[in-house]
Amino acid sequence: MYGTNAWDDAKIIAARPPKNAVDPHRPYASLVEPECAANGQIEDVATIFLTNRECPFRCLMCDLWKNTTDERVPVGAIPEQIEFALSELPPAKHVKLYNSGNFFDRQAIPQADYEVIAKRVSSFDTVIVENHPKLCGDDCLQFRDLLVGKLEIAIGLETIHPEVLPRLNKQMTTNEFQRAVEFLSENEIATRAFILLRPPFLDESEGIEWAIRSISFAFDAGVQCCSVIPTRDGNGAMEMLLTDGSFEPPTLRSMETVLTDGLAMERGRVFVDLWDAERFYDCEQCGPARRARLAQMNLTQRLLPVVSCGCEATR
DSSP: OOOOOOOOHHHHHHTOOOOOOOOTTSOSEEEEEEEEOTTSOEEEEEEEEOOOBOOSSOOTTOOGGGGOBSSOOOTTHHHHHHHHHHHHSOOOSEEEEEOSSOTTOTTTSOGGGHHHHHHHTTTOSEEEEEOOGGGOSHHHHHHHHHOSSEEEEEEEEEOOOTTHHHHTTOOOOHHHHHHHHHHHHHTTOEEEEEEEESOTTOOHHHHHHHHHHHHHHHHHHTOSEEEEEEOOOOSSHHHHHHHTTSOOOOOHHHHHHHHHHHHHTOSSEEEEOOTTGGGGOSOTTTHHHHHHHHHHHHHHOSOOOOOOOSSGGGO
């Protein structure tokens, strides 16, 4: 276990570089990519990265605040962003409305926009949003009832490590996560969990162990899907932790191990996030082939033969 310095809102904010300039009437990014759906089929998913007010839960490892506003966006701005993105994107069966925080934070997504948002996404089979356990309540049910398709809520569990989770400034407990998933499940809302691979204060072997344990915990709680996020630097605080030895990014080998063990559970879908996976390569010769293998495992949800290479990383 690494150092014990406490990180609160003030210290995390003080470490930040400046935010990016964003337009409250436009999403800051959007894309369509394939994903293994709940039915086991590979189907296209549109992801719209909505521009809105910064999340009030300032997690130690988060960098999503970079593309947020300081004030709540005007009523009508979020539907406008969605309409703009969908006019630019190819067709898809499912949509993710990711807002760099919590969809049901009324200071982020105005409640007055729910009905119009639901109309904008009425052609999709599934609408996936992200939310904090403490904000999973009646607003979720109101939005669910407005949708044509099914609602799925992604919740950041991060880790169940009893010492690390409190130090991430996540402002939640594993019990609160369980209660949120139970509430959503009872109300026919699907859930997925975000799991951190090697958060701060863990070494490589601990990072692997606790990611796998966290996946198992999430499935025990009732989620249908786990998305494993390799922890990255880039938000100011993480660079400071990197400098003082409290954090190191995970290796590609760790990503392989956790995805393999997660899929072997056969309890639900497990994905590993491969955005900028090149930064995790521990061998430039076999790195691209190993990334391609992980991408195929994400899509097929099947274990595939390991990539052979003479490097230390594959021995």
